[in-house]
Amino acid sequence: MALRPLVAGNWKMNGSKKALEEIGAMAEGYDATLRGKVDLMICPPATLLQLAATSALGTRIAIGAQDCHTETTGAFTGDIAPDMLVESGATAVIVGHSERRQYHAETDALVAAKAFAAIRAGLTAIVCVGETRAEREAGKTLAVVGRQVQRSVPEDATPEAVVVAYEPVWAIGTGLTPTAADVAEVHALIRKKLIQRHGKQAAGIRILYGGSVKPSNAKELMAVANVDGALVGGASLKAADFLGIAAAYR
Numbered sequence: 738m739a740l741r742p743l744v745a746g747n748w749k750m751n752g753s754k755k756a757l758e759e760i761g762a763m764a765e766g767y768d769a770t771l772r773g774k775v776d777l778m779i780c781p782p783a784t785l786l787q788l789a790a791t792s793a794l795g796t797r798i799a800i801g802a803q804d805c806h807t808e809t810t811g812a813f814t815g816d817i818a819p820d821m822l823v824e825s826g827a828t829a830v831i832v833g834h835s836e837r838r839q840y841h842a843e844t845d846a847l848v849a850a851k852a853f854a855a856i857r858a859g860l861t862a863i864v865c866v867g868e869t870r871a872e873r874e875a876g877k878t879l880a881v882v883g884r885q886v887q888r889s890v891p892e893d894a895t896p897e898a899v900v901v902a903y904e905p906v907w908a909i910g911t912g913l914t915p916t917a918a919d920v921a922e923v924h925a926l927i928r929k930k931l932i933q934r935h936g937k938q939a940a941g942i943r944i945l946y947g948g949s950v951k952p953s954n955a956k957e958l959m960a961v962a963n964v965d966g967a968l969v970g971g972a973s974l975k976a977a978d979f980l981g982i983a984a985a986y987r
């Protein structure tokens with residue numbers, strides 16, 4: 738089944754008010770042809786969410802956040818509840834990015850709880866999974882990713898509520914990418930696991946590839962079976978690059 742693809746940009750801890758001009762430029766380049774074929778989303782830092790949502794008003798570019806808490810309110814200094822993200826204009830949130838797993842010791846169980854809380858607030862949860870270089874070299878990729886999908890994707894996953902992003906940790910920000918055959922193998926496994934656990938409707942859950950996606954490799958990566966779009970880091974900061982990736986669907 739060909740799903741409507743999603744190209745989402747994760748700005749990570751980058752961007753400023755000035756960078757919001759890029760969203761304007763993205764909107765200009767998101768012409769009728771592209772709009773008819775692919776969804777676009779930008780996930781700026783939390784401090785820019787509200788401004789980004791205002792910049793994106795009327796452009797059909799969606800705004801997402803990069804993390805959320807599991808609770809709706811409470812004594813959690815520095816954290817942000819899913820409802821607060823909704824109020825800021827976000828319609829989605831990334832959870833379980835490998836940088837959160839690595840630097841904030843986030844476990845699969847916590848990621849699943851965050852995704853559950855996000856969905857309950859009406860957000861789409863973009864759940865990230867992916868193996869490290871050591872795990873790939875040890876031949877453990879499918880076991881690791883399979884386990885992460887099993888444990889990080891919440892019970893109530895539907896195509897509206899959940900997007901899964903496969904991001905091999907060793908491909909993030911390195912310029913390295915897996916071969917198309919390797920991507921196909923992992924995405925097929927993710928699809929199988931989703932259908933096993935969430936039933937036939939899980940054929941409609943979008944599975945994004947992320948890790949050094951650029952305009953020059955987007956076409957090849959986006960053509961792989963079960964790759965329903967991209968989660969883009971560095972190349973999402975500039976409108977020309979981001980649109981160049983989206984143009985894989987032109």
Ligand SMILES: O=C(CO)COP(=O)(O)O
Pocket residue numbers: 747834904908909910911912947948949950968969970971972
């Ligand atoms: O981590 C990523 C997106 O979430 C990928 O980052 P890069 O595209 O910079 O490799």
